[in-house]
Amino acid sequence: MPIRPTAAIAALFLGFQALAADAPPKTPAAVVAQAPASAWQAIAPDALLVMTVESGRRIVIQLAPRFAPAHVANIRALAKAGWWDGKSVYRVQDNYVAQWGDPTEKLPLPAGIAADIKADYAQPLAALGQSVVPLPYPDAYAPRTGFADGWPVAMDEASIWLPHCYGMVGVARNLSPDAGTGAELYAVIGQAPRQLDRNIALIGRVIEGMGLLASLPRGSGEMGFYASGEKPLPIMSARLASDLPEAERPYYQVMDVGSQSFADYLRLRANRKDDFYDRPAGGVDLCNAPVPVRARP
């Protein structure tokens, strides 16, 4: 029996998009689909970490050098040295994280990896605060939130930092004051664990392959580590896109958070009112309005 949505079921969650070409888009997805080329910004090839796993499947991570300069410098060096090649995703804890690297923590790091670096937990607000598009809804974790430089951000009077939203990638570490090197990374696969904000360095987000990471079998060991007999996901290679042959490079674009398209997207994310929704929420959580990213058309 083919499993295909009927017209009725297909409407279950999406709502219908406007049918008339000149009608304003009524859903966030329609805004993204109709955004002009000027609303998109290219992601630099040296800000894309391309991880190839078993069966040739690909996970692409966009790095955030302005928010975590020291750790991103390490991660670029680790990629150039082939550090993750032959390693694995060895921990998957439901509603929390999928984590990869070397679970033994015994393998020597490549030369030049700073092991005692300044923690990239937050940046001075002055450095990135000028261009923040505010999100005018309350947040349980930070005095202010918004979007800057293509990223969701949280802020207080002095600092700005990345939040632990679904798909964000962070640096696993040992007990404080250790800040980790970047050799062990994790991606958030559940409800945003925002209590980790400013306690761990976030270095980017998964922009391709998130469904693969999030659907890995959960580990039965403590904290989701794979137990004996459970199979970690092998990592074949991880390289910066800028170090790949031209034919293998992915190209991605992120929506300009200062664009009219992003303003429309946010407004509709907070106020769903179409054929499916009866009651607009009148607000949206910082982690429930992911900045749109697309493959370069």
Place this chain on the structure above:
Amino acid sequence: MPIRPTAAIAALFLGFQALAADAPPKTPAAVVAQAPASAWQAIAPDALLVMTVESGRRIVIQLAPRFAPAHVANIRALAKAGWWDGKSVYRVQDNYVAQWGDPTEKLPLPAGIAADIKADYAQPLAALGQSVVPLPYPDAYAPRTGFADGWPVAMDEASIWLPHCYGMVGVARNLSPDAGTGAELYAVIGQAPRQLDRNIALIGRVIEGMGLLASLPRGSGEMGFYASGEKPLPIMSARLASDLPEAERPYYQVMDVGSQSFADYLRLRANRKDDFYDRPAGGVDLCNAPVPVRARP
């Protein structure tokens, strides 16, 4: 190579629990582990929907009859009639939902299933508001939030409703004003899609087997429906625990949200400060403080 956490890696996220038996617990997990028997309340067997899927794996859903009486009545009747037996989980959309039932929507429902029932989108505040334990942190979706009757809740001046947190189970429906019957259900598998609150009836939460549902392969069809060649997860049976033979019944308990243990749990969820955390958040999101549930010891 056995994949086991080293002592250092094991500390990555959990933080250490208090070692001295008489020291107050320092982590939410320690509070739950040390909660006295009086802090736990039994879940009635007719409020547990036990779904057995391929390979005998089990998914247990706690129903919320006080929040969705009409839909829960339907779901109990559907279970008694064996409606889900031989059906499947046919849609898995990353960071959104896993959905099950009959994707064709063509199979006739059992006799006695109300098809045009009152929407259980919210209840009068007076019905459940007396016992609410408030969560004193701001929320982007509702004027007030808290916990009542073992459940997370959102409220305004007049109404109280369940929020779309990770693991919550809702009733798929067609376009408004259809409210669904309960024959098609979904579980939230990503960041809380709170925009669905009060637009869809929530009928309970997954309390066992969530890792199984959330790790199903994502469907490549539109909205995560499995496309041709992708295999839906077969459902062997779904019954109320009260209709199972005694030997097969699961027994679960939920933490009393009015207990001191729950107060301690919430306080620590909002203020992580132990050997791992440097900076307590000072707040916690409604969906990031799941009410503890455990198998009856």
